[in-house]
Amino acid sequence: MENVKENHSMSKIKKEIILFILVFAGFVSYINAQGIPTDYGSESRLKKTSDVTPASNTIDRILIQGKNSIWLGTSRGLSRSTDNGTNWKNYYKTKDFGTDRISAVAEGLGAVWAATWHYVSDASGNPVPKGTGLRYSIDNGETWVTIKQAVDSSDAVKVTYGVSEINALPITATEQNFIYDIAFTKNAVWIVSFSGGLRKSTDMGKSWQRVVLPPDNLNSIKPSEKLDFDLAPSSGRLNMRGNLNHRAFSIAAAGDDTLYVGTANGINKTIDANSQFPSWVKFNRTNQQKSISGNFVLSLDRNAIDGTIWAGTWKAEGQTEYWAVSSSANGGKTWETFLTSEKVRDFAFRYYTDGSTDVFAAAETGLYRSSNNGMTWIAAPKIVDSESKVELRPTLFLSVECNVLNSNATEVWIGTNDGLAKAIESPSASWFEKWKVYFASSGTITTNESFAFPNPYNPKLDLLRIKYNLSKASSVSLRIFDFGMNLVRTVLQNASRGSNIEQIDYWDGKNDEGIIVPNGVYFYRLDIGDGTQLFGKILVMM
Template identity: 45%
Template sequence: MKNFIFLFIIFYQAVFSQVADYKLGNELSNLEKSNSLNPTSNTIIDIIAIGDTIWLGTSRGISVSFDHGENWTNFYETSPFGNDNISAIGYDNYTRTFWCATAKSQEVTGGQKLPAGTGLKYTTDFGNTWNSVPQPVDGQNDNQVQYGINTLSALPVTVTVQNLCYDIAFTPNTIWIATFAGGLRRSTDNGQTWQRVVLPPDNKNSIVPTDTLDFCLAPVGGSFCSVGNLNHRVFSVLAVNDSTVLVGTANGINKTTNANDANPSWVKFNHQNQDNPISGNFITALGYSKLSNTIWASTWKAEDPDEFYGVSFSSDGGLNWQTTLYDERPHNFAFKFAQPIVLTDNGAFRSTDGGQTWILPNSIIDNQTGAHLRSNVFYSAAVTGNYIFLGSDDGLARLRENFGSLWEGEWKVYLASQPLNSAEEVYCYPNPFSPRQELLKFRYSTNGQEEKVTIRIFDFGFNYVTTVIQNASRITDIEGAPDFWDGKDDNGNFVPNGVYFYRIEIGDKDPLFGKILVLQ
């Protein structure tokens, strides 16, 4: 169970943690649908690129660009999103419809906070109008499901807590969603009704509708179903083509080639049931390269001590698997031609030889502003033409890659923050600031002129702590790139919790001051 708890921790860090978008005591709030040079969030959960249109799912709603990321339209705190987080996004190529799933943190008995699904939203006109679909839940009496010749008991999932959508996929006239508590579900009427899809239980490697089956459809055991099934805890879903769907669970990868049937047949691949298996049964993400006909899977360690973390891939439809990037914990996949890009906590890995060797980008620095993307934690990526977009836990990066090169070209870095009201204003974020988890960013302006800038930190008694930059040449405007403090003093030690002050000297102007609250 600890691995499933860990996934929820990761999900909170990725989706529900919004400290990177705070000013001192003032969240970026009361935003309306607006145009901006940046998305409204620095936590980019997922990216979809279609031509020059880029969709982002973030901790602050949906952002979209129609010009390769030069300008963004943001939907945070607009109807129907409110301030909910985005847990999954998807694009239906059959109907040209963009879908997203939303979630929020909800307090349950005992004061514990858990993620809860708040439904799905979709648009057919690039965000001009949105339609809402309630989070799929069952009625108290929805305790059976038909599969072929079998009437199976099924745990009714009547609440939205831990019942949120982690992934979305599409086949003709069908929407598929992967949820933890709710399992695998599909809809053929634009989300108005949902059907629970039966997957094999843990003790079976395949099912067909003509089998005689006797198990309870439930992710966890309890009073209704005495035994729960890891294979009914669903985290990822991928449509390979019109009839082939892959489903990642806590017990492996499930595959059907007759997805459009009323009762699809399924075969399961996991670490225990193949000669050349996946590395681990906890499948947090799936990817497919059409050019190489290769399935890629994020295969985390589940409950078997013999399992391990890594990336597993198969070029024969799942019959045999190879493993690469041992001990990495991947979050997602993207592809440039047949080259896989794997997003992990240690960078964006890319291979040109089918996963034998991997290359990380060098320092990601905006060619125009000098802004750095300093995080190594990447959640998402997308490719369109010679553009590569990388989504991290602390900003978005775009590479306009040189033809025939690898990770070389013009970088653009997007760091979400509230624009300054004037050249005389300064602030820092996130604030409160946790040095061991993030970097503090200073936002100020040189009014578009080159100036020498010095930033120093002082404690509450105004005793000197450290110098962030000294007489550094800077050219910024009210949306310029920030400078960073790692939370350490001149001796390289993290400063203790407390209130600190910063002093920013810009040329020969009067110094500007601000306050920092350090909390670890």
């Protein structure tokens, strides 16, 4: 009898195969979708995302504006909540943002700024990041001004720095030229990018000035010195002397005159940022006794209470370099290193009324917290929604920010490649007390419905999530079948699940032998304890 029932169910699925294939034909353009160049996750969805959630599960950037406004830079554009995460406005596929991704979000000069980019293919068909500029809004996201990606004219082969005329490689293309980070000083917006280097604008992005940083072989420069080097991130078509220090990735302002700029050759500091020709000093792995851990500086932030600079310092090319957190409490004169081997992407700070601070570090492998300036760190516990019991299962932690609501409540927002989480803390909490998890999962479902996402699905990049709702608490079994209706994997067997709350269970793309399945069409079947069966289709594409 069981076999008859199962064959009838599978026959029902077979009738949908042709329609299923036609539905997925429209998703071919997503097959090669990739994340930000440091391997952020890819995104693709079957249905329109509800404004109950952000549009993406890959949360690269978080900006807290005031007490209740949360801005997210994601792999599917910009998202905003003005009620602390209850509802979201997604700018994906709007006229101002199109389908661009967001690489930076910042607030300054009376506006909210977002940097945009997407992938294009090079001559060999390989994906290459392409910058598409900036958008800024002075009315909290109601309207936007578009700024094109900053590029140079082909004859811009010289730049003046004090008494020197320096050869400069003109960056004429937007490929490999997208904005990683944004900062502000008095009347100026500053941007950093891989090939575009450090640039500033004093007219809200209408024009941009290339800013000269030291070359790799100099630890400092002054405009009064006669200098001979090339402003060039690579040799380029003019065969210039390329400098890793002219590839910029992070920036942090410390007041109106001080800037820290992270590159592929260390951290550069100026205390006269608003002068026509700022002087710079460079800190890297080899030019100090107590130095940073690595020269590839992917993230920078500043503790507003004590002024300590925190940097995610990655291994670049030096034999003695290593991945870690580097911090300086004396303006860069000396550095301490923590969390050895961790690839840290972002920092945040929880400020207490007694003047103390907790530091958060979002590393690829987890979220860490220190209450003693980095001497010891505590890893975040498993992230499980306090109400739905849905678990966040990221393989990358990408961003973190703190929002102090009042003296009794602080929220810690955490961005990953598996969704967004909010932790709610009281002053006495040593870690998180209450969690809220946000998944971009095509909205809500009714009782005895289900769907799978992301779909198409790449097991090498993500976990497949199967979302469903139950009319009452029950046991649930989840099985995966291939196109020929052969059993591939028993994911769950009579697992207990609650009622009236959306459930999410996971498949890692592997069969019962622990091997990733090949590309193709697959089906899932949920067997509910009351005899109900829920079905769905999955397209595996790697």
